[in-house]
Amino acid sequence: MELLNETAFQEREKRLTDAIALRKPDRVPVAPLAVHYYPTLAAGISNKDAMLLYAQRYESMKKVTLDLNLDVALSPFGTIPPAKFLDILGLSHFKWPGGVLREDQPFQYTGGATLKGTEYTQFLSDPSGFTLRNIWPQISSTLAPLAAVPLPPIHWLSTSYDLAFGLSSAVAEPPVLDLLKRLVALGEEFGRFGAATFGYLTEMRGLGYPLPYGGMMITAFDWVGDFLRGMRGVLTDMFRAPERLLETIEMLIPATIQKGVLAARATGCSRVFLPLHWGCAAFMSNDQFARFYWPSLKALLLGLIDEGLTPIPLFEGDYTPRLEFLKELPKGKVAGHFEAVDRRKAKEILGDTMCFWGNVSASLLATGSPSEVKDDVKQLIEIFGDTGGLIIDGSVGLPDETKPENLAAMVEAVMEYGVY
Amino acid sequence: MKDLVNAVAEMLEEDARTLTQKYLDEGAAPIKIIDAYKDALGIVGKRFEEGVYFVPELIMAGEMMKEASEMMKPLMAEDKSSNGDKLGKFLLGTVEGDIHDIGKDMVAMLMELNGFEVRDLGVDVPVQRFCDAVNDFQPDIVGLSGLLTLSYESMKQVVDSLRENGVRDKVKVIIGGGQVDEHACKYAGADAWVTDAVTGVNICKRWIE
Numbered sequence: 321m322e323l324l325n326e327t328a329f330q331e332r333e334k335r336l337t338d339a340i341a342l343r344k345p346d347r348v349p350v351a352p353l354a355v356h357y358y359p360t361l362a363a364g365i366s367n368k369d370a371m372l373l374y375a376q377r378y379e380s381m382k383k384v385t386l387d388l389n390l391d392v393a394l395s396p397f398g399t400i401p402p403a404k405f406l407d408i409l410g411l412s413h414f415k416w417p418g419g420v421l422r423e424d425q426p427f428q429y430t431g432g433a434t435l436k437g438t439e440y441t442q443f444l445s446d447p448s449g450f451t452l453r454n455i456w457p458q459i460s461s462t463l464a465p466l467a468a469v470p471l472p473p474i475h476w477l478s479t480s481y482d483l484a485f486g487l488s489s490a491v492a493e494p495p496v497l498d499l500l501k502r503l504v505a506l507g508e509e510f511g512r513f514g515a516a517t518f519g520y521l522t523e524m525r526g527l528g529y530p531l532p533y534g535g536m537m538i539t540a541f542d543w544v545g546d547f548l549r550g551m552r553g554v555l556t557d558m559f560r561a562p563e564r565l566l567e568t569i570e571m572l573i574p575a576t577i578q579k580g581v582l583a584a585r586a587t588g589c590s591r592v593f594l595p596l597h598w599g600c601a602a603f604m605s606n607d608q609f610a611r612f613y614w615p616s617l618k619a620l621l622l623g624l625i626d627e628g629l630t631p632i633p634l635f636e637g638d639y640t641p642r643l644e645f646l647k648e649l650p651k652g653k654v655a656g657h658f659e660a661v662d663r664r665k666a667k668e669i670l671g672d673t674m675c676f677w678g679n680v681s682a683s684l685l686a687t688g689s690p691s692e693v694k695d696d697v698k699q700l701i702e703i704f705g706d707t708g709g710l711i712i713d714g715s716v717g718l719p720d721e722t723k724p725e726n727l728a729a730m731v732e733a734v735m736e737y738g739v740y
Numbered sequence: 741m742k743d744l745v746n747a748v749a750e751m752l753e754e755d756a757r758t759l760t761q762k763y764l765d766e767g768a769a770p771i772k773i774i775d776a777y778k779d780a781l782g783i784v785g786k787r788f789e790e791g792v793y794f795v796p797e798l799i800m801a802g803e804m805m806k807e808a809s810e811m812m813k814p815l816m817a818e819d820k821s822s823n824g825d826k827l828g829k830f831l832l833g834t835v836e837g838d839i840h841d842i843g844k845d846m847v848a849m850l851m852e853l854n855g856f857e858v859r860d861l862g863v864d865v866p867v868q869r870f871c872d873a874v875n876d877f878q879p880d881i882v883g884l885s886g887l888l889t890l891s892y893e894s895m896k897q898v899v900d901s902l903r904e905n906g907v908r909d910k911v912k913v914i915i916g917g918g919q920v921d922e923h924a925c926k927y928a929g930a931d932a933w934v935t936d937a938v939t940g941v942n943i944c945k946r947w948i949e
Contacts, residue, residue: 415839421839424837425837425890426837426888426890428838428839428840428888430839430840430841431842551842552799555795555796555799556796556799556800556803558796559751559753559796559800560753602794602795602935602936603794603795603796604794604795604796605791605792605793605794608794608796636918637918637935638935660921660935681921681923682889682919683889683892683919683920683921683923683924683927684923686889686892687892687923687924687926687927688923692923716919719889719919720889720890721889721890721892721893
């Protein structure tokens with residue numbers, strides 16, 4: 321049995337790597353990328369419990385994977401954060417079921433700027449110190465005391481004497497002692513989460529299912545736009561402080577590459593998932609994309625490829641006007657997951673550059689009929705199937721409201737039309 | 741005030757600020773200055789439609805306009821808020837279950853700049869509140885916003901409820917958000933769908949004309 325499963329693992333892995341390398345596999349792979357509450361909802365688990373009960377959630381993900389005989393195990397990474405992490409840290413930009421949201425709502429990130437337009441220089445000159453003293457206290461009620469702790473710059477504590485007295489005096493503050501206790505609880509919770517996750521990964525590997533990706537990373541531009549400056553901040557900085565914005569993006573690029581490398585190393589899966597937020601056609605012009613977005617995206621993609629990894633950018637929004645940029649990437653090294661794009665143009669411009677991953681629309685999976693889903697998959701295979709560079713999925717993975725019969729139809733259509 | 745119109749249209753924020761102050765100091769009527777900003781916004785909107793300008797320019801133009809209004813507020817007569825010249829009434833909200841507001845807020849800003857009277861119900865708005873507001877506010881158009889895929893069902897429930905209350909044919913319904921498309925529009929029973937705010941504004945303007 322074990323040998324059989326190992327063979328199945330190698331077969332599925334080869335199916336994915338062949339498609340990504342633009343070689344024809346035995347058939348088109350069907351591989352959901354990002355999945356949130358679909359499996360738990362299908363198992364009758366509330367959204368609140370999905371964020372609390374690790375073992376039950378993984379069991380539901382295993383069930384979906386096995387029932388449909390997918391080509392990947394549904395990935396536990398970068399999707400639903402454990403509620404206890406959010407709660408213990410008191411993260412104010414997250415809202416979740418069981419927190420302020422109702423049990424049936426999904427967690428939502430509401431964001432907000434943490435770096436003022438006037439603080440770029442401070443952030444650039446000491447990003448770690450600024451994060452500790454200014455950003456953490458804004459986004460985490462637990463870490464809020466750090467704003468007032470007389471903690472010197474860390475390198476001041478590089479001598480034994482300073483460490484002995486400097487660190488001791490800093491942690492002696494009552495709010496810091498309290499904070500440290502909360503962090504112990506966070507560490508213990510991570511231990512429970514980590515053990516459940518490791519158990520799931522080991523089991524799915526043993527059953528013969530590779531992961532779609534082993535780590536998740538965002539681009540430097542999205543880091544600034546989603547988390548540091550917020551949408552309004554990042555888009556107006558293009559006019560008000562373009563040089564500072566570019567300098568900050570430049571500074572963050574190596575960290576984005578390293579985060580991807582570390583995540584891939586920790587999970588043993590060389591594919592890295594990159595959800596992309598602000599680069600799509602609706603948010604900026606091609607000129608703005610070329611100046612502000614593309615350089616950090618391209619550097620991240622090439623940096624990961626140099627490390628022997630396979631990036632899977634999820635191009636959220638319409639990327640049709642950006643296809644010519646993507647053509648600059650090395651052939652067969654990137655799997656482009658598209659949400660909304662002119663499929664025929666994507667084939668024409670990128671067909672010999674990257675594998676197309678996607679993109680049955682979320683609305684079709686949630687509100688359409690099985691025959692509509694099958695027709696859509698058939699169209700994808702007709703357009704992209706000739707070279708082998710195609711992996712089937714929903715437009716942004718599986719929406720929580722996917723009708724089970726539509727998901728089944730998506731898989732069935734692949735078996736029916738996708739054998740080479 | 742061509743120079744002011746030009747400064748705003750070309751995204752020269754500093755120049756626009758300086759020129760606004762200069763005209764105020766020279767004793768220009770605030771309403772003339774506002775008109776200059778409106779002309780500039782017209783140019784910005786046109787360039788957006790032509791695919792020259794995008795969201796960053798719309799936000800910049802909105803912020804310049806807002807700042808100018810603040811500068812002028814003390815000088816403007818109190819009764820400037822009369823609705824006599826409003827294009828139409830627009831009711832807006834993020835549907836139940838969804839708490840995202842970036843797209844909704846941008847639509848609200850652009851609709852106001854384009855002459856609509858806007859009532860914004862906020863986020864996670866229950867069906868009944870939409871219905872109550874339709875009765876009370878009597879909008880020409882109802883805008884349903886949602887980023888999450890759960891919004892398809894919530895949007896459908898609002899439209900169903902408008903129908904049950906016999907007001908569906910009194911309003912146009914437009915849905916907007918990153919995940920909506922023709923399937924979602926058909927499912928919800930809306931009249932139009934958009935994934936960007938300016939297209940939405942243009943559709944609404946066409947409906948009113």
